[in-house]
Amino acid sequence: MKSISAALFAVILLTGCAHKRQPTARGASFRAGWTLTWSDEFDQPDGSAPDPAKWKIETGGDGWGNKELEYYTSRPQNVHVRSGNLEMIALRETYTGKDGVTRNYTSARLKTLGEFDQAYGRFEARIKIPYGQGIWPAFWMLGNDIERIGWPGCGEIDVMENIGREPAIVHGTIHGPGYSGGKGIGAPYSLASGRFADEYHVFAAEWEPNQMTWRSVAGGLAILMRQPFFPRLCWLTTFGFTGSRKSSVLASRISL
Secondary structure (H helix, E strand, O other), rough: OOEEEEEEEEEEEEOOOOOOOOOOOOOOHHHHHHHHEEOOOOOOOOOOOOOOOOOEOOOOOOOOOOEEEEEOOOOOOOOHHHOOOEEEEEEEEEEOOOHHHHHEEOOOEEOOOOOOOOOEEEEEEEEEEEOOEOOOOOOOEEEHHHHHOOOOOOOOEEEEEEEOOOOOEEEEEEOOOOHHHOOOEEEEEOOOOOHHHOOOOOEEEEOOOOOOOOEEOOOOOOOOOOOOEEEEEEEEEEEEOOOOOOOOOEEEEEEE
């Protein structure tokens, strides 16, 4: 069994509706007049699962609408806290879930639906992503009405997506009715040198009533998404967006 991983240092959410500044989250990029409304700094003991009061771990291997090759599990082999980071690990292994679906990769997928959602504010995470053909790490959000109206009606905000074969490029995109999938509105951002996997980077989107601005992907796009959204983190092995059915991944780690 081989592994790939990525680390997440901290996830923070802020709102511009209050006037008190509360700089309590490590690495947070506060704007004057904004207030911290939610954060996770992953300070549980090593080997712990993500805080169940903040995150739900999604499981399954049905392709998730993206022709994904992995099976998402809740096992500590695929997701755990270590040294103040959340580590989501993709493994090349043959795995059969309780639903009888067998896949040759495993990984992790988290969401805050039912625990936290918010309309407007700054949504930020400090992430060290992996690299390699066939992988697709993402920090994104969906409307909290997805279970009622489905996608793309609920809307989607991709704060950061990376295609493994493009180690120096990330994408920021919004999706909704009439502009979903390949018609999403957004732009790529490229490093002048190196690759995103070399170190931690802060990825953020500032969502205002009539504008979305990415702080890693320059923009300022008018949107019509007004209901609260909930954050997601996932670590995909796929051949849709990534451009190949084959993956070079033996193991990969995303660290937050």
